[in-house]
Every structure is written in structure tokens, then in C-alpha cells.
Amino acid sequence: MKLRSLIAHQTNRFTIGHTKPQFNHFKLASLLPCLLRLVELLFVRNYVQIEAFAMKRIRFDQDIKPLSEFRSGVASFIKQINETRRPLVITQRGKGVAVVLDVEEYEAMQEKIELLEEMRAAEAQLASGMGISNEDARANVLERIKK
Secondary structure: OOOOOEEEOOOOEEEEOOOOOOOOOOEHHHOOHHHHHHHHHHHHHHHHHHHHHHOOOOOOOOOEEEHHHHHHOHHHHHHHHHHHOOOEEEEEOOEEEEEEOOHHHHHHHHHHHHHHHHHHHHHHHHHOOOOOOHHHHHHHHHHHHHO
């Protein structure tokens, strides 16, 4: 049997076989530690890190602008942000005061943060003894894979 992918997101639940995060009611706390590691390997490395490369690093010569320059050319800077997918740092009196991001980049960043927080919470739940036995968790996962 081929395990396509495991994706975790937002509510401590899993679904199997999707390429974007979607959920059913399978609690992360009930997963055995090795399955959590598998999720980390499959999801974090394949999904989160690939998306992390979508937002490129700031180019200091192009992506840091003073507030006065930003005000005079807002439309062109928004176009630049959308085309380059790089954030724009706005400075005032020589210090960074704001970062302007593409909406999709911001949403992807929020999803990553939520996922990592949920993974930490799930690990804490497992460490505190919440969950089910390895045998029961494995049986639940195998049952869901077969469906």
C-alpha cells in the first residue's frame, strides 16, 4: 500500500492523501512518536520548506526604501512586491519601521507558524502522557490508510 502524504494543519487533525492541508478528526495527541517524526519529515520538509523558498530573501539594494519614497510610488512598489515575491522594508529616519508582504506570502507564513505551534503542542501532549498506546494508534492509522 502506498502512503501518499500526511498533512497536518490548524486544528491538531490529520488527513491522508491530500496535497494541501485539510482535516478530519484524527487527534495528533493520539499518534505515536515515530508517526509524528514521519509527519515532520514529509510535511515540514516537503511542504513548508518548499513554500519557504517561494518568498525570496530581501535584496538590500532593492528592497529597503525610505517612507518618503514609498509614499510617492506606492503602486510601483506593490507591483514590485507581487512580481518579485520579496518583502519590502520601509525605513523612517534610517530605521526599519514596517515590512510590506504579498498577501499570499503572508498567509503562507501564518500557516507555517500555526503548524509549528500545533506540532509543539502535540509533542507536549505526548510528553505529558496524553494519547493512546502505540498499538492502538498504529491500528487507527492503518485503518484510515485502507479507506
